[in-house]
Amino acid sequence: MLSFRILGPLEINTETRVLRPKGSLQSALLTTLLASARQLVPTDALIVELWGEDHPGRVENALQAHISRLRRRLSALEPGAGESRLVTHASGYQLLVRDGELDAASFIIGLEDIRGRAHADATAAVRRLRCLLGLWRGQAFGSLPRGPLRQAAAARYEESRVAALELLYEQELRDGNHARVIPELRELLSRYTFQERFRQLLMVALYRSGRQADALSVYRELWHRLSEELGLEPSPTMRQYERAILDHDPSLNLRQSARPAEPAPAGGGAGRDGGPAPYARRLNHY
Known part of the structure; x- marks a missing residue:
């Protein structure tokens, strides 16, 4: 049984060793097929992925030679496996990958499962999310140049990674681990400077740790950077976080919500029953 890792530099794991394929075209071919695992990749799309739009003439023969070489190498890694994983179709090629053999697929499936269970047990969700995020060893596909197919796949994987990080810190x-996650959230913001959700979570963590001034400085830093670098302002949701912290709103406390929603309607802050409409009614809980 083989397993493939593309959430970082390409690796192939066998029962006895870890292989890091050499050769840019072979690696590009394998990672492209892995990014479309179980799906047929059209010949034309593979050619553009490997050689670009301005590819040389008669490149189909070169692609067939690379396919044959990759098929032999994969077959040599699992002798006795029977049929080849790399299947040729009339219009393209397909790499057969089973459940649990591709780290990117395992990551996405695992994240969806955790999302469905997270609210039942926060401690268990944290443990599983940290284990799942450990599948990442760097940027998807490592430093390999990417064509359109792998660019799109890398963007999907990165979106899932950010979603997993948001869920982890929520x-x-x-x-109740607000003090522990402050340095981790600060490190994340060095990589995701304009990711507002990470700033919101850091502001709540600081506020719950008794550091109101530091929480407000996180907002002000974003305001300055957006203004100076992009000519923009923080979103209404970010401004609601600032207001909630300035007001010492009780909804920011532990076991209550911390995601300000839409501002109260004009004409007053009363709820539908005529009573006050506190933040707690308008925030998502975690």
Whole structure:
């Protein structure tokens, strides 16, 4: 049984060793097929992925030679496996990958499962999310140049990674670990400078740690950077976080919500029953 890792530099794991394929075209071919695992990749799309739009003439023969070489190498890694994983169709090629053999697929499936269970047990969700995020060893596909197919796949994987990180720190805060996650959230912001959700979570973590001034400085830093670098302002949601912290709103406390929603309607802050409409009614809980 083989397993493939593309959430970082390309690796192939066998029962006895870890292989890091050499050769840019072979690696590009394998990672492209892995990014479309179980799906047929049209010949034309593979050619553009490997050689670009301005590819040389008669490149189909070169692609067939690379396919044959990759098929032999994969077959040599699992002798006795029977039929080849790399299947040729009339219009393209397909790489057969089973459940649990591709780290990117395992990551996405695992994240969806955790999302469905997260609110039942924050501690368990944190443990599983940290294990799942450990599948990442760097940027998807490592430093390999990417064509259109792998660019799109890398963007999808990165979106899922950010979603997993957001869920992780929401659950950490829900579990009362606000002081522990402050340095981790600060490190994340060095990589995702304009990712507002990470700033919101850091502001809540600081506020719950008794550091109101530091929480407000996180907002002000974003305001300055957006203004100076992009000519923009923070979103209404970010401004609601600032207001909630300035007001010492109780909805920011542990076990209550911390995601300000839409501002109260004009003409007053009363709820539908005529009573006050506190933040707690308008925030998502974690």
